[in-house]
Amino acid sequence: MLTLQQINSNKEAVIESLKIRNKDFSDIIQKVIETDEDRKKVQSELDNLLAESNSIAQKVGQLFKEGKAQEANEAKARAIELKDLTSELNESLKTVKSELTKLLSEIPNIPNKLVPSGKSDQDNFEIRAGGTKPELGENKLPHWDLAKKYDIIDFELGNKITGAGFPVYKGKGAKLQRALINFFLKEAEKQGYTEIMPPLMINEDSGFGTGQLPDKEGQMYKMPEDNLYMIPTAEVPVTNIYRDVILSEEDFPIKLTAYSACFRREAGSYGKEVRGLNRLHQFDKVEVVQIQHPEKSYQTLEEMVKYVESLIVKLELPYRIVRLCGGDLGFTSAMTYDFEVYSAAQEKWLEVSSVSNFETFQANRLKLRYKTKEDKKTQLAHTLNGSALALPRIVAALLENNQTKDGIKIPKALQEFTGFNLIN
RNA sequence: GGAGAGGUGUCCGAGUGGUUUAAGGAGCACGCUUGGAAAGCGUGUGUAUUGUUAAAGGUACCGGGGGUUCGAAUCCCUUCCUCUCCGCCA
Numbered sequence: 012m013l014t015l016q017q018i019n020s021n022k023e024a025v026i027e028s029l030k031i032r033n034k035d036f037s038d039i040i041q042k043v044i045e046t047d048e049d050r051k052k053v054q055s056e057l058d059n060l061l062a063e064s065n066s067i068a069q070k071v072g073q074l075f076k077e078g079k080a081q082e083a084n085e086a087k088a089r090a091i092e093l094k095d096l097t098s099e100l101n102e103s104l105k106t107v108k109s110e111l112t113k114l115l116s117e118i119p120n121i122p123n124k125l126v127p128s129g130k131s132d133q134d135n136f137e138i139r140a141g142g143t144k145p146e147l148g149e150n151k152l153p154h155w156d157l158a159k160k161y162d163i164i165d166f167e168l169g170n171k172i173t174g175a176g177f178p179v180y181k182g183k184g185a186k187l188q189r190a191l192i193n194f195f196l197k198e199a200e201k202q203g204y205t206e207i208m209p210p211l212m213i214n215e216d217s218g219f220g221t222g223q224l225p226d227k228e229g230q231m232y233k234m235p236e237d238n239l240y241m242i243p244t245a246e247v248p249v250t251n252i253y254r255d256v257i258l259s260e261e262d263f264p265i266k267l268t269a270y271s272a273c274f275r276r277e278a279g280s281y282g283k284e285v286r287g288l289n290r291l292h293q294f295d296k297v298e299v300v301q302i303q304h305p306e307k308s309y310q311t312l313e314e315m316v317k318y319v320e321s322l323i324v325k326l327e328l329p330y331r332i333v334r335l336c337g338g339d340l341g342f343t344s345a346m347t348y349d350f351e352v353y354s355a356a357q358e359k360w361l362e363v364s365s366v367s368n369f370e371t372f373q374a375n376r377l378k379l380r381y382k383t384k385e386d387k388k389t390q391l392a393h394t395l396n397g398s399a400l401a402l403p404r405i406v407a408a409l410l411e412n413n414q415t416k417d418g419i420k421i422p423k424a425l426q427e428f429t430g431f432n433l434i435n
Numbered sequence: 436g437g438a439g440a441g442g443u444g445u446c447c448g449a450g451u452g453g454u455u456u457a458a459g460g461a462g463c464a465c466g467c468u469u470g471g472a473a474a475g476c477g478u479g480u481g482u483a484u485u486g487u488u489a490a491a492g493g494u495a496c497c498g499g500g501g502g503u504u505c506g507a508a509u510c511c512c513u514u515c516c517u518c519u520c521c522g523c524c525a
Contacts, residue, residue: 055485058494065494068506072453083505090505214515257482378482389482 031337129336142329176292209248366397
């Protein structure tokens with residue numbers, strides 16, 4: 012959520028910046044400002060009545076103590092009158108506050124100035140690309156066929172046990188998963204990230220903190236009996252470690268990494284898009300999260316981009332990095348880089364990572380703040396995160412790009428983790 | 436799942452209806468003292484919101500939500516969490 016301060020003090024600039032998302036928010040922002048005015052009015056009125064009522068209560072106590080029951084009872088009359096007034100005002104305060112929250116939660120994050128304009132992923136701005144697309148022969152196979160040929164991933168078995176989108180990894184397929192997870196965690200550790208193993212279910216407060224709730228409720232699996240949700244990404248439990256926390260400036264940067272299974276309902280997906288490993292209900296991912304001083308967060312974003320890039324380079328996959336345009340930018344993000352690897356048999360670019368700076372947008376919901384050294388004021392911190400990396404599409408590209416007539420070659424960097432260099 | 440005990444500020448800890456505007460202690464910050472330090476003494480010490488040039492001041496917050504009362508940390512309801520015992524269990 013944006014803060015009222017952001018909106019009140021820079022109304023025009025906020026409206027202008029949001030235009031890059033191809034939508035006009037001027038009406039809703041105007042409404043926010045008016046509703047906030049109402050809120051202030053109601054609140055100060057209520058506060059005055061409460062102040063009066065407090066002082067009467069104190070006086071009544073005093074009078075009773077002195078044995079002046081008569082006077083005490085007289086004072087009560089006004090207090091009872093005040094009670095009705097305050098409870099009424101309290102109701103309207105609640106109403107106006109929830110109205111305000113509702114309005115605020117409809118406004119997305121303000122895009123960074125570098126975010127290019129555009130409507131869809133067609134308009135994303137390519138930052139750079141690397142690696143080389145392999146030359147595969149005529150009998151190249153897509154990864155779902157390779158998975159079957161070498162018996163390493165069984166999609167039908169997953170259907171039987173759970174349903175579509177829950178594949179079963181077998182033998183070298185399972186080992187490859189584990190190797191990738193270990194490789195990613197090890198690289199993250201080298202970069203100074205502290206490893207976290209988080210809960211895979213979260214409560215409502217956590218879902219709200221990182222912005223999944225209430226808007227994206229349909230995206231998560233829910234356990235209604237216990238009012239918990241399966242995590243769609245480790246970002247949620249890991250970032251929520253710092254919900255309701257006040258840091259000091261020396262604590263920055265906070266660097267955390269976590270492997271977790273991720274669960275997504277992906278309602279409405281169909282067809283070619285979901286074939287094989289392209290889109291799953293359960294998948295594995297290593298996430299990196301940073302909490303940073305506002306002045307350093309963009310420097311950190313670039314650092315994270317370089318880090319994710321280095322992983323893909325080590326896996327020897329052809330890739331490109333794009334900066335998302337306004338139309339494609341996520342609701343909570345101020346700036347996002349997407350990473351795509353080329354999957355040579357499908358002849359498709361697959362998104363394998365998304366690295367974002369949320370600035371104070373999540374921190375405001377999380378109440379994640381820090382105290383400045385100088386004047387000891389509390390201010391919102393910046394949060395960032397990125398996939399490093401999501402496994403299934405990496406696996407798809409590895410299988411397809413490295414297929415040979417002898418089997419599938421494992422990239423060098425991964426071999427110490429797999430313990431083999433060929434799937435055959 | 437059953438029975439019981441708890442949840443108070445940065446920490447420890449008192450507080451079962453009215454100067455609690457949360458005692459006391461520790462920690463921390465600043466000042467005094469000192470050649471310097473320790474001890475000692477003094478002052479201050481949360482979050483949010485409102486207000487103001489700035490302040491003073493107001494309001495809310497004693498796990499969360501609701502209620503009783505002129506008045507709630509304190510009484511009632513509800514919910515979450517922690518601990519002890521029992522049951523079940525990888």
